[in-house]
Amino acid sequence: MEEQARWKEPREVAWDRVIQVPFAPETPASGICDTGFHEVCWYRREIVPPALDPRERLLLHFNAVDYAAEIWAAGCWLTRHEGGYTPFTVDLTPLVREGRPVTVVVRAEDDPFDLAKPRGKQDWQLNPHSIWYPRTSGIWQTVWLERVPETSIASLRWTPNLELWEIGLSLQLGGQRRRGLSLRVSLTARGTVLAEDRYAMVHDEITRRIALSDPGIDDYRNEMLWSPQSPTLIEARLELMDADDRLVDEVHSYTALRSVAVQGQTVVLNGRPYPLRLVLDQGYWPESGMTAPDDGALRRDIELVKQMGFNGVRKHQKIEDPRWLYWADREGLLVWEEMPSAYRFTSLSIERLTREWIDVIRRDYSHPCVIVWVPFNESWGVPNLPEIPAQRSWVQALYHLTRTLDPTRLVVGNDGWESGATDLIGIHDYDPDPSQLARRYGLHENVPHLFRRERPGGRMLSLGGEHGGQPILLSEFGGIACAPERGPDFWGYSVARSTTELEARFEALMDVVRHLPALAGFCYTQLTDTYQEANGLLFMDRRAKFPIEHMADAVRGPRVMRQAQEEQVKKADRGTPGSQHGSSAP
DSSP states (O other), X not given: OBOOSSOOSXXXXXXXXXXXXXXXXXXXXXXXXXXXXOSEEXXXXXXXXXXXXXXXXXXXXXXXXXXXXXEEETTEEEEEEEOTTSOEEEEOGGGOOTTOOEEEEEEEEOOXXXXXXXXXXXXXXXXXXXXXXXXXXXXXXXXXXEEEESEEEEEEEEEEETTTTEEEEEEEEEESOOSSOEEEEEEEETTEEEEEEEEEOSSSXXXXXXXXXXXXXXXXXXXXXXXXXXXXOEEEEEEEEOTTSXXXXXXXXXXXXXXXXXXXXXXXETTEEOOEXXXXXXXXXXXXXTSOSSHHHHHHHHHHHHHTTOSEEEEXXXXXXXXXXXXHHHHTXXXXXXXXXXXXXXXXXXXXXHHHHHHHHHHHTTOTTEEEEESOBTTTTOTTTTTOHHHXXXXXXXXXXXXXXXXXXXXXXXXXXXXXXXXXXXXXXXXXXXXHHHHHHSOGGGHHHHHHHOOTXXXXXXXXXXXXXXXXXXXXXXXXXXXXXXXXXXXXXXXXXXXXXXXXXXXXXXXXXXXXXXXXXXEEEOSBOBTTBOOOSBOTTSOBSSOHHHHHHHHHOOHHHHHHHXXXXXXXXXXXXXXXXXXXXX
């Protein structure tokens, strides 16, 4: 690796250090641990390609490089990609010669002072301040090789439809075009074959709706649906066959039957009211920054969230590694996915953020865990929404674009305040006094006054000054800092002097917000400490600040009460034949 902004070609670079990929150079895990400014990072790696059949291709995948990447291989410039949170692929096949190594070079440009690009929580000052953290430069997610047939399954997406009891499939082929191909699809769940279909591939892409046999009985319907309580996945096997019925390519995937919608001022999952109990998650680790130290760490975070009593996560200002979404699908965790913000409103920031947001939706469309898309947070990048029509138009445009690209999920146009185009109203209110939260959100009758008069974050809640009837969520609250090991060197919205005090204050807040009639759910700030921000329920190394079982009781309610509620739900499901699909245990 080398870092020099002035060099534009690999031949100009003098390589002088080694980095452990995929960790950013700012992190200890990279072996460099330099938190200064890195405008350009160069990477060089010699690979020995596997032996290729004449009808095979070799692809090089980059899961994420921040921010703009240029790729060379065997001395040839191949491509440029912009967007620090989205994947891209280059085809190395023309450069592969049997037994000969290939040198791959990456130039990653990431101007640390550029506020017109999506950067999320990456600080533009030398040292992290307030709620911003160290920068993440260059390669920060996995880079991997894949050998594929000359014609292969390049992409697919799944769209469940509970009303029709069917699964939508869209598939795109890549590589060389061939005639006479067909696609064989097999879907199974809980050991039962749900569908076995075959379709002629007349074109390079295909869109089909796979009808499933309606089980008719509520108990079986509920077993088939995906939810945090029962994350049933439908395993998929897709086989691309040639005209002689020989296997060309094979992909294993999964999907799920799951719906999310709004009914009045309530969020419904699988047709049933579902209170959202979320926790804010920044997605940083002590030694490796935005990159998880390993796959087990991603899974462990999800297990911890569920053990703490939450049923979902608002992933804040970060597009997480797809393996994290995989484990959220497998373990059963709801996800709000939020676009990292730019901090200037310019024609360039509009173009960059919109393009990358489209790529984000395309990448994560098929994950059943994702139930809400959030293109903007707290008016970041659109700081003058009430005064400037163009900024309002952009938020509205991204809301409608998102709904167009994915009409199956909810969209929060701008979370926190100054809501305009949105399916949910997310309010950020860090008032440390539970009685004040009870006063604001304790009665449905309080809502008109709340929107006309109150400004919990110092900003109007709605651009029109009125509530449009959407469900209301306290999508950030709490933020109680507690860092007895650190002395005064930390930041938070309010401070607890000991973990005992933190536990008592957390329980008091939860005891109130669990019962507020005006709210359809909440999101507590936050899961872990993040650098100088010490308002996590866990330390940054994932140690709990007080017993996790106490957190779960506070979030979900005392265990005896919770068991009685769950039993009522089970009886209701058993006793209502022909009702809508779903389970409503919150």
